[in-house]
Amino acid sequence: MNVFTPKDPEFEARIRACFIKNGLLKTLGAHLTRVSPGAVEVELPLSPAVSQQTGSAHGGALVSIADCASGLAALSLMPPGADTATIEFKINYLAPASEIGWSRVAASCRQVSGPP
Secondary structure (H helix, E strand, O other), X not given: OOOOOOOOOOHHHHHHHHHHOOHHHHHHOOEEEEEEOOEEEEXXXXXXXXXXXXXXXXXXXXXXXXXXXXXXXXXXXXXXXXXXXXXXXXXXXXXXXXXXXXXXXXXXXXXXXXXX
């Protein structure tokens, strides 16, 4: 696994501040659970507030935390003042979270290539 050096010594504080400003994730009840250079984890407690009509976790809520985690992982390696935006995104769902008894889901994203 690559080890990355952030271009901003205050990257963790910047990532946490960026997360706090995200209104959608606040509405969903998501939490930032891990921040390191090139890696971020966002957790979402499963509840009726983030479910779809069958009671399963809503795919929109799940992809939202994945999108946020991937953007913040990239941002953690960028210089101060930089920002990110998703250009393309793909997700595959393997099974409804409620059918396998989960109470929370997490999106863990890390950069796998690029300049260290």
